[in-house]
Amino acid sequence: MWKSMFYKEWIKVRLASILSLAVGTVAILGIYLNVRHTFIITNAHEFWDGIINQRHIYFKLFKYIPLGIGILIGLSQFLPEVKDKRIKLTLHLPLNEEKAGLKMVAFGLTCLLTLYSILSALLILPGRYYFPYEVVALSANTIIPWFSAGLAAYFITGLITIEPLWKYKVFYTLLGFAFINLFYQSDLAGAYQYAWLPFLGIISLVSISILFSIYRFRKGEM
Amino acid sequence: MENIVECRNLTHYYGDKMVYEDLNFNIKKGSILGLLGKNGTGKTTTINILNGYLTPRSGECIILGENSKNLSPYVKSQIGYLIENHVQYAFMNIYQIEKFYSGFYPNWKRDAYYDLMAKLKVTPKQKISTMSCGQRSQVALGLILAQDPQLLVLDDFTMGLDPGYRRLFIDYLRNYAKAEGKTVFTTSHIIQDMERLIDECIVFDYNKVLVYMPVQEFMTTFKQFDFEVTNPNVEFDKGGLVENYEKMDNSIELFSYSTEKEVKSYLASQGIEYSNFKQVPMTLEDAFIGLTGKY
Numbered sequence: 001m002w003k004s005m006f007y008k009e010w011i012k013v014r015l016a017s018i019l020s021l022a023v024g025t026v027a028i029l030g031i032y033l034n035v036r037h038t039f040i041i042t043n044a045h046e047f048w049d050g051i052i053n054q055r056h057i058y059f060k061l062f063k064y065i066p067l068g069i070g071i072l073i074g075l076s077q078f079l080p081e082v083k084d085k086r087i088k089l090t091l092h093l094p095l096n097e098e099k100a101g102l103k104m105v106a107f108g109l110t111c112l113l114t115l116y117s118i119l120s121a122l123l124i125l126p127g128r129y130y131f132p133y134e135v136v137a138l139s140a141n142t143i144i145p146w147f148s149a150g151l152a153a154y155f156i157t158g159l160i161t162i163e164p165l166w167k168y169k170v171f172y173t174l175l176g177f178a179f180i181n182l183f184y185q186s187d188l189a190g191a192y193q194y195a196w197l198p199f200l201g202i203i204s205l206v207s208i209s210i211l212f213s214i215y216r217f218r219k220g221e222m
Numbered sequence: 223m224e225n226i227v228e229c230r231n232l233t234h235y236y237g238d239k240m241v242y243e244d245l246n247f248n249i250k251k252g253s254i255l256g257l258l259g260k261n262g263t264g265k266t267t268t269i270n271i272l273n274g275y276l277t278p279r280s281g282e283c284i285i286l287g288e289n290s291k292n293l294s295p296y297v298k299s300q301i302g303y304l305i306e307n308h309v310q311y312a313f314m315n316i317y318q319i320e321k322f323y324s325g326f327y328p329n330w331k332r333d334a335y336y337d338l339m340a341k342l343k344v345t346p347k348q349k350i351s352t353m354s355c356g357q358r359s360q361v362a363l364g365l366i367l368a369q370d371p372q373l374l375v376l377d378d379f380t381m382g383l384d385p386g387y388r389r390l391f392i393d394y395l396r397n398y399a400k401a402e403g404k405t406v407f408t409t410s411h412i413i414q415d416m417e418r419l420i421d422e423c424i425v426f427d428y429n430k431v432l433v434y435m436p437v438q439e440f441m442t443t444f445k446q447f448d449f450e451v452t453n454p455n456v457e458f459d460k461g462g463l464v465e466n467y468e469k470m471d472n473s474i475e476l477f478s479y480s481t482e483k484e485v486k487s488y489l490a491s492q493g494i495e496y497s498n499f500k501q502v503p504m505t506l507e508d509a510f511i512g513l514t515g516k517y
Contacts, residue, residue: 004325011314084309088275094299094326219277 001095002103009077009107016076017111020069024062024119031059032126039130051135055188057142059123066143066150067180069115074157077108082161087217101214105158105207112154116147145192148199149183155206156180162213179206224251226373226405227272232281234267240429241267245281247424247434249373254399254406256416256437258510259426265409266306269377272407273303286372299327302366304376308358312351316344316361320368327369335368338394356387363391367398374399376408380415388412392419413507417441423506427514437506444509447476447485449499456494463488466515475502477512 035058038047050056057063081087081104090104091097120143127136156176163169183199186192192199227249234241241264249255259265270276272283274290283290286297293301311319316339324330339346342357350361359379366374374395380388396419399406410416416423423440425433433440444465450472458464458476463484468475474496478485482501489496504512 001326004322007318007325008311008314008322011318080311080313084307084312085305086309086311088273088303088305089309089311091275092273092298092301092303094295096295218275 005100005103006107009104009111012080013073013076013108013111016072017115020072020115021118024065024069024115025122027061027065028059028119028122028126031061031123032130034058034061035130051131055138057139057187059139059143060187062123062143063146063184066116066119066147067153068150070112070150070153071157073108073112073115074154075161077104078158078161087162087214091214091218097214097218098211101162101210102208105155105210108154108158109151109207112151116150120147141192144196145183145199148196148203149180152176152180152183152199152203152206155203155209159206159209159213162210162217164213164217168216225249226251226286227407228284229268229272230282230284232268232271232278232283234264234271234276234278242426242429242431245431249405249407251405252399252403253421254396254408254419256420256423257407257409257426258413258416258423259409259411260428260514261411263426263428265411265426266377269375269407269409272375273301299369300372302369302371302374304362304366304374304379306377307381308355308362308379310350310358310362310365312358313349315347315349317346319350319361319365323365323369329370331368331370334370335364338364338367355382356384359383359387359391363394370402372405374404374406374408376406378409378411380410380412385414388415389418392416395419413510414505417506425510425513432513441504441506441509443479444504444513445478445480445482446502446504446508446512447478447482447499448502449474449476449489449496452495452497458492466512468512468515475512477509 035047038044047058051058081090090100093100095103120140123143124136124140127139131139153176156172156179160169160172160176163172179202183192225248227247229245229247232245233243245268247255257265257268267276271278272285272290274293277291285293286300288294288297311322314322320332320335324332338360342353342360344353344357350358353361359382376395379391383391392415395406398404406419408420417437420437422436423433424431433444451474452472454469454472456469456474458467460466463478463480464476465479466477476485480488482499486499
């Protein structure tokens, strides 16, 4: 049943996944072309000073990409379910309804973590060619909140999309906007290095919020 | 005979608007029950309650021994559900959707699905979203046949189908249900052709059940009488002998469970002068409209 459920989810998100990977890769390519250009053509000294002493982020272009990917995967996974109330088909499968919902979320999470792992590797590893270990470690620390925002956005997108009532949709959207905004408060590298663990705790709670929408759907609030 | 479905004292409201109160019906094993009614009379509400998508204000539905509010995966596997407009996972193609569903049902009958698909003029890679309504109805039916459930719940399956597909769907379904001893619960607001399918019928009107009986009994006991009255302002009291009537100038169509003799005697007792009195044969659709009215 896991296999069948993942098969359906993959059919829904495969295009969005490929698109996300392509956009992320092109952005990273652009970032390193820019780094190379700065080192070779313009002022490498100032660039180094900015990164080491002023904690500038040299890959700011990447900032909202994980967020966009999270929303895109969420929409491509859950919109087809609510169109024509197809969620009824999913909830009618011979599975516990909550398990069916959680399996969908588990697939989306697996998909996102895979995409994020690939993009993190593409972003961080080439950095070792240009920068010392400390800068690369700080870079890794910097992108964690962005990926966390992407995960939160995915779960919240699922919650909003499955939610049957518009007033709740609006409420969740406002709440989600405020929550995700927290991940983008600082533009300094490593600014969140002591905060992302509590954030991940909150995201874990958000991850099961879709169950609430499913429960309300089954109560007939559609 | 064993009941596959037992609905007891079902009552439901949307806000203050009553859908129905104390609705009771059973579906016997191997029978085909049609829930007929105009739009908005509560047909889909009943289907939603049966499938556990809606909690009634009071009352309960027992399906294969379980309350519909909490159906186990096993009981769900024994219910084939066709959603209004033949909704399926339209982002899949014929091959993908079969592969997907087969993973959930241990007794999946792949051949039953592909036999039906072979009759469609579509390729296995064709997406369901690009198919006509008639073709989508066959995909949805094929999936239910492959699932091989004990109970088939079909929500307004005639919607959007042209007469050919409607006939094909009904004939295929009836043959299958009778040959395999399946129980069917179906709703429809298009009554044409339902006569060919259902054994028993429930006719809903707004807030009430007008009829719950075998179709054959309904068709033999419910009658239409046409006649012309001298006084065009004549009115009839509904509820007693007269179930319903339609009037156009001097022509009257009167619907009743009473015999011709009883109706004539009633007209005489009311002092109503009439001529050209005759009993008119009806189809199920005529009877349905006669009972529920044109409006």
